[in-house]
Amino acid sequence: MSKGREPAGPVPDQGRPTLRADCESCFALCCVAPAFLASADFAISKDAGHPCPQLQPDFRCTIHPRLRQQGFPGCTVYDCFGAGQKVSQVTFGGQDWRSVPHTADQMFDVFPIMRQLHELLWYLTEALTRPAAHPVHGELRSTLDDIEAFRVTGAHGV
Numbered sequence: 001m002s003k004g005r006e007p008a009g010p011v012p013d014q015g016r017p018t019l020r021a022d023c024e025s026c027f028a029l030c031c032v033a034p035a036f037l038a039s040a041d042f043a044i045s046k047d048a049g050h051p052c053p054q055l056q057p058d059f060r061c062t063i064h065p066r067l068r069q070q071g072f073p074g075c076t077v078y079d080c081f082g083a084g085q086k087v088s089q090v091t092f093g094g095q096d097w098r099s100v101p102h103t104a105d106q107m108f109d110v111f112p113i114m115r116q117l118h119e120l121l122w123y124l125t126e127a128l129t130r131p132a133a134h135p136v137h138g139e140l141r142s143t144l145d146d147i148e149a150f151r152v153t154g155a156h157g158v
């Protein structure tokens with residue numbers, strides 16, 4: 001979430017750059033689009049589509065170096081699998097939700113869907129590197145192509 005946050009989930013390798021989170025190219029969508037519930041992961045609750053109060057106007061997090069100490073470990077383990085920059089820079093052409101507020105709701109709706117697609121792509125791509133999965137590589141490639149096509153079509157359909 002927000003700039004400087006390191007993805008802490010399974011980190012895609014060099015061969016899959018579009019599935020690696022690039023917070024510098026994202027409008028902090030994970031700090032706005034999802035709802036949080038006050039818990040061991042988040043110090044506060046917030047509704048979906050509302051910016052986290054720690055989010056600065058430049059899309060950086062005011063407490064980034066102290067997320068765990070401040071009660072936000074959930075922010076340190078979240079990984080969008082590159083969906084954030086895809087939605088920010090491709091689907092919405094680099095227009096952010098603060099500057100173009102009439103696109104905000106749509107952007108926040110698209111983000112969780114794109115994240116699911118990117119996570120699926122990550123697992124399929126990872127499975128294709130595993131020799132044990134060789135018998136189903138054809139199926140994996142076909143599914144991967146279908147999801148990739150849907151992702152591209154969806155991006156242009158917005």
Ligand code: SF4
Pocket residue numbers: 001002005030031032052053054055056060061062063064072075
């Ligand atoms: S505390 Fe808020 S602004 Fe900071 S990374 Fe988490 S959700 Fe984003």
